[in-house]
Amino acid sequence: MPLPPQVDEPLRQHGRLRTADAHLAQSVVSEVYEPHTLEPARGEALDARLNAVQNGALTLGYLAYGAGATVVLPPSEHWYHVNITLFGGSRITRGDSLCGVTSAMAGAAILVPHHTQTIEWDSDTAQFALRVPRTDLESHLESLTSTRLSGPVDFDLVVDLNSSAGRGLLRCIEFVISEWDDDGILARHGNSRRHLESLTLTNLVLAAEGPHRAILDRGAESPVPDGLRLALDYVHDHARSLPTLADLTTAAGASARTLQNQFLRHVNRTPIQYIRDVRLRGTRDDLLHPDSSTVTVTDVATSWGFYNLGRFSSLYRELYGESPSETLRRSRT
Structure with missing residues (x-):
């Protein structure tokens, strides 16, 4: 996985933002991902950085604020987000009560489209942020299970990246990053990007826990x-x-x-x-x-x-x- 953010940043050739202005950071990150509010920690100077690319339906990006910050993401109905913590840590609240914690290379938060979510970033936190259209993720899960979903998937809040499937997700993300950083053939050709997209979504639904596991298991048993x-x-x-x-x-x-x-x-x-x-x-x-x-x-x-x-x-x-x-x-x- 990448070195600390001050040494090397994933997708560094695809920089979208470098600023100390909180309003500009909120505006640009909202445009790339989804509207939200950003509140830097009192007394800490922001050093926001965003590198991002579009791989078919997926938005892939490296994001760091260089300061403690609180992000509030309202319901949208259209997107899932997966925040893989590369450095530092974060605390996430979904709805009124569900809480989780991520730490460097050990946890990823899944933000679902039908709840308000609040994310508190530590000052040294950097994340690989993945945005997935709701319809694409749910269609992919339907294809894997031959089951029609009736609504958004309530994935568990945190993915354990130390599990076997979690490590598989990390390897997948590493591969995607390296293809874009090295201008690899899979990143340059549309048909090949389909494979990257499918690989990422498959690893995600297999690594995540939640009610969808019963559908996956039922498909294997029946x-x-x-x-x-x-x-x-x-x-x-x-x-x-x-x-x-x-x-x-x-x-x-x-x-x-x-x-x-x-x-x-x-x-x-x-x-x-x-x-x-x-x-x-x-x-x-x-x-x-x-x-x-x-x-x-x-x-x-x-x-x-x-x-x-x-x-x-x-x-x-x-x-x-x-x-x-x-x-x-x-x-x-």
Whole structure:
């Protein structure tokens, strides 16, 4: 992992902020991550530093304030944040009562979208801050478990980075940092960034504790029926060609009624709803990782079978909290 912040900083070639001005620090960090309030400790001079990059849907950054500080993050409904403490320590409160502590290379805090969270930074604290869109993290967990989630995931507040899965998350973050710091091929090519994004999300949900563990464990104990698995594979392989229920019954070797029941039981969606979800995720992936500088929202939408662009934009905004054009614009900047 990186040396102390005064010697070497992760993502140092991607500096976004260096200031002693608390208002400027709050403004820039809010723009990169999410609106919040920042209150430096009385009598301590701020030395705020932020280096950040965008890897598809994920925002990755190194953040330090150089002073004790209190950050209050209100509910947003749109983002999860993972703060991996590299140096120093922090104290986190979620809602009215849930509290946790992180220390250097031993703990990471997970901030969820549906609660107010307060983070108190020690003066020597530096963190690797990861912002994940709610829809992307929950869609990834749904894909891993073949289970439809009904709401935000109440991850446990602190991830133990000394656990086997926690060490796996740290190794993943180290790899992502090194790719960006060294201008590696995985950081420079859109298709490769998909792998970095998927690797990061998988390690995160495996390292975190919380109610989602029951879904992961249930998936391991109760495998998806063979016919449903064949149907799911067919959807993912042929989503652009708009598969029908008849296509799925042929692929699965099962009746339409059986497939309907299995989809509802295991993924909490009808086959048609599941196909639409996969197509929407496909458009988001292509907008986050455009294969050329000239690709348009229309190009992406029609390639996934969305020909009513108004309806497509409405569905997309409802699911992802932003318009397709905003996603494409962000991926290019």
